[in-house]
Amino acid sequence: MSQQVTAPVLPPPTPTRRKPLFSLDNRYIAPAFITCILLTGHLTFGILESYWKTLLAIVTSILLELALGQIFYRKWIHPASAYITGISVGILVRSPAYWPYALCSALSITSKYVLRVKGRHIWNPSNFGISAMLFLAPETVASLSIQWGNYLLPMLVIWALGSAIIWRLRRFHITGIYVASFIAFAFLRSWMTGSPWQSEIAPITGPMYQLFIFFMITDPKTTVRSKRGQCLVVFLIALLEMIMRLDQIVYAPFYALFIVGPIAILVEIWMDSRRANAAQLTVTQ
Amino acid sequence: MTGNRVAKGFLVLFFVALLATPLVMKRVSGGRGSDRAKVDAKTALARHGFYLEEVSHAAGINFVHHSPKLDSKLDPIMPEVASMGASVSIVDFDRDGWPDIYVTNSAIGSKNALYRNMHDGTFKDVASEMGIADVNQQGTGVSMGAVWGDFDNDGYEDLFLIKWGRPELFHNDHGHSFTRVTEQAGLPSWINANTAIWFDYDGDGLLDLFVGGYYSEDIDLWHLTTTRIMPESFEYAKNGGRKYLFHNLGNGKFEEVSGKVGIDSRRWALAAAAADLRGTGHPDLFIANDYGVAELYFNDGKRFHEVGEKTGVGFIPKSGMNAAFGDILNQGRYAVYVSNISEDGILIQGNNLWVPKEGTAGDTIQYQNLARDFGVELGGWSFGGQFGDLNNDGTLDLYLTNGYISLDRNRSYWYDFSKVAGGNSTIIGDAKNWPAFEGRSLSGYQSKRVWLNDGAGKFVDVAQAVGATDTYDGRSVALVDLWNRGVLDVVVANQNGPLLVYKNTVAPENQWIEFELEGTTSNRSAIGARVTLFWNGQQQVQEVSGGCGFASENDRRLHFGLGKNAQIQKAVIRWPSGKVQTIEKPAVNQLHKIKEAA
Numbered sequence: 012m013s014q015q016v017t018a019p020v021l022p023p024p025t026p027t028r029r030k031p032l033f034s035l036d037n038r039y040i041a042p043a044f045i046t047c048i049l050l051t052g053h054l055t056f057g058i059l060e061s062y063w064k065t066l067l068a069i070v071t072s073i074l075l076e077l078a079l080g081q082i083f084y085r086k087w088i089h090p091a092s093a094y095i096t097g098i099s100v101g102i103l104v105r106s107p108a109y110w111p112y113a114l115c116s117a118l119s120i121t122s123k124y125v126l127r128v129k130g131r132h133i134w135n136p137s138n139f140g141i142s143a144m145l146f147l148a149p150e151t152v153a154s155l156s157i158q159w160g161n162y163l164l165p166m167l168v169i170w171a172l173g174s175a176i177i178w179r180l181r182r183f184h185i186t187g188i189y190v191a192s193f194i195a196f197a198f199l200r201s202w203m204t205g206s207p208w209q210s211e212i213a214p215i216t217g218p219m220y221q222l223f224i225f226f227m228i229t230d231p232k233t234t235v236r237s238k239r240g241q242c243l244v245v246f247l248i249a250l251l252e253m254i255m256r257l258d259q260i261v262y263a264p265f266y267a268l269f270i271v272g273p274i275a276i277l278v279e280i281w282m283d284s285r286r287a288n289a290a291q292l293t294v295t296q
Numbered sequence: 297m298t299g300n301r302v303a304k305g306f307l308v309l310f311f312v313a314l315l316a317t318p319l320v321m322k323r324v325s326g327g328r329g330s331d332r333a334k335v336d337a338k339t340a341l342a343r344h345g346f347y348l349e350e351v352s353h354a355a356g357i358n359f360v361h362h363s364p365k366l367d368s369k370l371d372p373i374m375p376e377v378a379s380m381g382a383s384v385s386i387v388d389f390d391r392d393g394w395p396d397i398y399v400t401n402s403a404i405g406s407k408n409a410l411y412r413n414m415h416d417g418t419f420k421d422v423a424s425e426m427g428i429a430d431v432n433q434q435g436t437g438v439s440m441g442a443v444w445g446d447f448d449n450d451g452y453e454d455l456f457l458i459k460w461g462r463p464e465l466f467h468n469d470h471g472h473s474f475t476r477v478t479e480q481a482g483l484p485s486w487i488n489a490n491t492a493i494w495f496d497y498d499g500d501g502l503l504d505l506f507v508g509g510y511y512s513e514d515i516d517l518w519h520l521t522t523t524r525i526m527p528e529s530f531e532y533a534k535n536g537g538r539k540y541l542f543h544n545l546g547n548g549k550f551e552e553v554s555g556k557v558g559i560d561s562r563r564w565a566l567a568a569a570a571a572d573l574r575g576t577g578h579p580d581l582f583i584a585n586d587y588g589v590a591e592l593y594f595n596d597g598k599r600f601h602e603v604g605e606k607t608g609v610g611f612i613p614k615s616g617m618n619a620a621f622g623d624i625l626n627q628g629r630y631a632v633y634v635s636n637i638s639e640d641g642i643l644i645q646g647n648n649l650w651v652p653k654e655g656t657a658g659d660t661i662q663y664q665n666l667a668r669d670f671g672v673e674l675g676g677w678s679f680g681g682q683f684g685d686l687n688n689d690g691t692l693d694l695y696l697t698n699g700y701i702s703l704d705r706n707r708s709y710w711y712d713f714s715k716v717a718g719g720n721s722t723i724i725g726d727a728k729n730w731p732a733f734e735g736r737s738l739s740g741y742q743s744k745r746v747w748l749n750d751g752a753g754k755f756v757d758v759a760q761a762v763g764a765t766d767t768y769d770g771r772s773v774a775l776v777d778l779w780n781r782g783v784l785d786v787v788v789a790n791q792n793g794p795l796l797v798y799k800n801t802v803a804p805e806n807q808w809i810e811f812e813l814e815g816t817t818s819n820r821s822a823i824g825a826r827v828t829l830f831w832n833g834q835q836q837v838q839e840v841s842g843g844c845g846f847a848s849e850n851d852r853r854l855h856f857g858l859g860k861n862a863q864i865q866k867a868v869i870r871w872p873s874g875k876v877q878t879i880e881k882p883a884v885n886q887l888h889k890i891k892e893a894a
Contacts, residue, residue, distance in 0.1 A: 061612075082303055107646035107668050110321065118314050125311045148318035149641025150674070162529065162721050209729035210712065213719025259711035261642055 038091050044176050045098050045226065048169060052102070052218065064112045065101030071116040072097030079124050093120060099137045099222060104144060106152045115140040115152075126273075129280050133273040135233040137226075142269040145262050154219060154262060166216060173225040182229040188242045189224055190215065192249035200256060214264075223264050233272055235279045244275040340762045341803055344748060345687030348763040348786060348798035356418040357411055359795040362403035364438045364460070367520040372732035375701045376709075377517075378402075380490055381460075382771040382789040383441035383847035387453045388413075389426075390471030395776050395851050397787055398423075398455070399795050400439035404518075406432050408439055408457075409795075417779060427474045428455060428466055437461010437486070437517075441772070441847030445494030445503045447544055449820040456505060458847065460488045460517055463507065467548075481542075482549050487513050488537050494842030495570040495579045496819045496872050497557075497595055502544035503819045503842065508565030508583055509537015523727040527564060530717040530724065531613035533587035536564035558600040563588045569619040569844035571630055572826060574658050577874055579824050582609075584616030584634045590648075594659065608653075608663045609634075614645040618846045622683030622692045623837045624651075624670070624749060628828060630837070632663070633694065635678030635846070639739055642710050646673040647681075647696075671755045672696075672747050677739035680846035684775040684784045685857030688806035690834070691749040697770025697788050701733075702740030709736040741767045768793035776851035782808040782885055784855055789848075807858040809867075810887040813840055817873040818892055821852065824872035825892075829856050830865040858884060 049065070072093040080088030100115045119140030123132040126139070144152045177183045197211035214220060228234070228248060234241050248264075248271045255263035340347035352358070361382040363375075370377050381402025386395050394413035401408050407429040411419035423429035432438040441458035448454070452468035465481045466474040488511035494503045511517065512535065515525050527533035539559050542550035554560065563585040570579040574594065581593040581600060589610040593600035604610020609632070618635035625631075629652050636645035649667035656662040667673035675681075677700040683692040701709070712731040716724055723729045744764045747755035759765070768790035778785040778797070786798040809829070813822035823842040828835055838854045858864070867879040871892050882888050 079307070083307075106644055107673055110317075114314060114317050118311075121307070121311045121314060125308055143315065144318070145641060147315065148322070150322060151318070151644060153639075153642055153644045162532075166720060204731075206712070206731040207729045209723045209726075210716045210719070210731050213716050213723045213729070216720035216723065217718030219718065256711075259708075261711055261714050 038089065040176055040180065041226065042091050042094050044172065045095055047172070048221065049098055049102060051165065064109060065098065067109060068101040068104070068112040068116045069094060069097030071113045072100065072120055075117055075120040079120065083124060095226065096120060096137045099226060100140060103137070103141055103154050103219065103222060104152060105154060108151055111144055111148060111152045115144045118143050128277060131276060131280065132232065133276040135227050135230045135268060135272055138265060138268050138272065142262070142265050145265065154265070166221070169221050173221065177225055177229060180229070182231070184238060185229045185234065185241050185245050186224045189228055189245045189249055192246050193252070196249055196253035200253060203257070220264070227268060233276060235275050240275070240279065244271060247271050335761050337763070337801070341801065344758050344762055345689055345803040345806060346762060346783070347801055349801070350763070350766070350796055351799045352795060352797040354417070355797055356420060357795055357797055359399055359409050361399070361401055361790060361792055361795070362406050363792050364402045364404065366517045369520050369523050370727055373727060373730045375703065375733045376738065377727070379701060379791060380771060380847070381438060381440050382791045382793070383439070384772045384774045384787050384789040384795065385442045385444060385843070385849035386774050386776045386787070386851045387444040387849070388852070389453055389468060391452065394780065395778055398442050398444070399789055400442055401432060402438040402440065404432055404434050404438060408432070413778065431457055431464060440490045441492065443492050443494055443843040443849050445823060445842050446819065446821045447494070447503045448548065449502070451820055453821065456492055456494070458489050458492045458507070460511065461486060463487050463489065477548060480548055482551070483542070484513070484540070486516070487540065488515060488517065490566050490847060491568045492843060493568050493570055494821070494823055496824055497541070497579060498543070498597055499578065499872055499874070501815070501817055501819055501873065502546050503821060503823060504544050505542040505550065506568055506570070506581065507540040507542070508568050509539060510564050510566065510586070511537055513537050524725055526725050526727050526730070527587040528721040528725045530587055533564055534562050535725070536562050536587070538562055539565065557598065558602070559593060561591060563591065566617045567619040567846050569621060569841065570824070571621045571839050571841070572824070573630055574661055577870070582619045582632055584619045586615050586617065587613070589613045590616050590634055607661060609648075609650050614648070617679050618681045620682050620845050621839065622694070624683065624692050625753070626691065626751065626834045626836045628835050628837045633672070633681050633683065635675065635681050635696065637677050637739070638674045639677065639710060642714055647675055647678055670753055675745045676742040679771045680773040680848055682773045682775045682845045682848070682850060684850070684855065686746065686784055686800060687748065688783065688802050688808045688857030688859070690832070690857050690859035691751040692836070693749050694745070694747040694755060695773055695775065695786055696745040696747070697773050698744060699742035699767065699769040700739040701737055702767070702769050703737045704735045705737060705741060707736040709733055709738040713738060740769065743767060744770060764798060766796060768796070772846050772848040774845070774848045774850050777810065777853065777855055780887070782810065805860050807860065807862045807884045808856060809858060809864065809882060809884050810853050810855050811867065812853045812887060812889045813869065814889070814891045815871060815873070816892040816894060817875065818871045822871070822892070826870045827854050828868045830868070831858055831862050853887065
């Protein structure tokens with residue numbers, strides 16, 4: 012979730028085009044959006060356990076990013092990405108204790124610097140952090156699955172706003188394919204298990220998924236580059252999630268992304284490497 | 297990455313250390329917070345100062361609770377929607393000086409029981425002959441709890457029966473029988489409630505009655521016209537039952553005044569309790585709500601003002617199921633214990649221990665949740681909890697029962713529960729959208745908690761060590777000195793399970809004192825009377841309650857443990873009328889019967 016939303020996804024403006032009255036650098040769109048979600052959720056429903064825990068997650072995330080950036084790149088890394096990681100941790104982690112918030116942020120940011128292959132970090136940072144916490148500290152940590160209003164209007168607003176932003180960032184196809192796959196698989200699960208279809212659809216109407224589909228699975232740094240590949244990968248995430256759901260795994264989406272995401276990146280790296288070798292061979296010949 | 301190898305090495309080590317941190321934290325907190333070793337009674341007595349022995353059968357109590365069976369439209373999720381109703385309340389209904397036990401049953405046709413204390417260690421069910429057994433008849437709903445209060449000040453405790461259905465008020469006819477006076481009293485024909493308390497909110501010397509609705513009162517759970525009866529949200533629901541405040545008019549009639557005095561809520565109330573939290577002389581009202589935030593109503597003697605958010609107790613929504621007050625630090629101030637749900641890896645709400653913040657008092661009092669710091673946070677799917685000094689060491693301990701639905705040990709409903717609970721209100725609010733239970737458990741077979749207070753801000757769970765080893769689906773807990781021995785015994789009502797009586801044996805060197813209060817100007821039950829005991833340079837405050845915990849009522853007599861070599865300076869009684877009575881140097885190890893001075 013600590014995506015670098017500064018990816019050059021938009022064409023540069025032509026010199027003849029007039030500058031719009033209101034414009035926002037792409038790198039600030041995602042942080043602004045997630046801040047809106049946080050504030051709306053908290054001011055209307057009080058979703059945060061405490062301001063301090065969320066602040067702790069954000070501060071830990073940013074400070075660690077700045078420190079590691081200095082140590083390993085000798086530069087100050089723009090904090091937008093770390094901010095998103097921190098705020099995501101602050102929203103998604105639910106624990107009565109303080110330390111899981113700091114630890115989850117630290118794990119998320121550090122994973123970007125440790126778990127790298129050919130210069131790319133292969134896990135979405137906050138997905139890694141949250142999955143690790145859920146796996147390693149289940150007696151202290153849960154994730155946000157229910158602690159948000161179950162009402163229609165906030166959901167529609169967030170979905171509409173999120174879709175518009177993701178569209179602008181040219182990553183709506185990822186979200187779209189995932190949602191379509193989830194719904195199709197929900198009906199399939201309902202048919203297979205006999206559960207009401209509404210109960211299978213229910214999770215995606217909740218807040219956890221709003222963060223998952225708009226931030227995690229669309230992270231430019233940890234998704235493959237080709238559009239077709241992105242569609243395939245996100246479909247596979249939904250497929251694995253469905254299988255996990257049949258096994259009644261509560262945090263199936265996190266774990267599915269945790270497994271499929273890095274594999275997809277590794278496959279892409281391998282294919283890039285093969286292509287590079289082939290190209291080099293051609294040049295040599 | 298351009299960093300050198302050393303930096304990379306340190307980074308990897310740092311990363312591994314981060315991954316190992318949860319295991320370290322688990323080990324640290326696991327070793328500190330509990331004594332899980334099962335030991336013999338002698339060792340428990342030496343180590344913890346008491347032990348509990350389950351003696352229900354020996355005491356002649358063989359009561360088993362049965363859940364209601366509601367409309368067949370709810371069959372797929374019947375274990376969940378019919379998961380409450382087991383309750384226990386303590387009363388000396390015949391004024392013989394020995395506490396009796398009233399327990400509720402919840403299946404249509406099942407009978408409640410009133411266990412008369414036979415003074416010889418045994419009890420006898422006299423509910424049928426007293427006329428308060430057969431109260432779960434077809435068409436009238438079923439029992440969810442009971443609270444006792446002498447509403448007509450004739451000296452005998454009367455019974456209000458909390459029901460999903462027709463609430464009932466029984467007048468106690470001098471301990472010989474009970475007369476149903478529901479209609480005369482002017483009570484409504486149907487309320488789906490799980491909590492009620494007696495308290496004199498306006499200080500007129502007559503007990504008033506608060507009733508907190510759970511399901512909406514327009515729902516007959518046996519004849520549903522719709523399956524849209526569930527909460528609209530797991531933590532923000534406001535479509536539950538209404539609240540009632542029945543003002544006692546003094547002629548056997550009550551007037552419903554909730555709206556008039558500022559109580560207007562449709563949250564899903566599960567537990568209510570009243571105590572004077574600000575020292576104003578007026579009882580404030582705390583309501584623990586399922587599917588939402590708690591509510592705290594300050595009482596100015598005429599009107600109530602909801603201050604949950606302002607005081608800090610009503611901001612984070614959880615699944616409140618208990619409300620109990622205790623002066624846990626012997627500072628003359630009450631903490632409030634609210635139980636919630638914690639299930640490893642799925643939902644860690646944590647229970648709340650609301651402790652007044654340093655430097656705040658009166659109308660500006662603020663609370664902070666110190667459950668984690670004190671070690672009383674995680675108790676599984678927690679229900680009833682009560683404060684009481686179980687080992688007579690001079691500090692209040694905490695007994696917590698828990699466990700929601702114990703069916704198939706190997707299959708859990710949690711996945712389906714979490715799936716639907718997170719869904720949109722149109723999904724969660726309709727019972728037909730909930731997957732079938734199919735015999736699965738939901739936080740079942742849980743170990744209970746008996747948290748011993750060290751007096752310095754830490755509680756240690758000793759349940760297994762002292763003999764509280766049952767794993768039934770506990771609901772309601774009442775503390776009472778059943779056999780007038782100067783110790784608090786524990787009675788636990790379990791859903792679909794037996795009533796348990798834990799007889800307490802306490803190290804004899806620890807001393808105690810008890811007070812039995814009777815109002816004259818104040819209500820005769822003395823509900824709301826407050827005793828502050830000063831001994832050995834410390835003080836502890838306790839208040840006579842008309843119902844607290846979850847669907848329960850403790851013994852009306854106040855029990856103080858004193859520790860060793862107690863030198864009591866005085867006991868100061870503040871009656872609901874405002875009168876203050878001081879007992880100088882009351883003797884230890886005895887019950888003091890005190891009547892309000894004229």
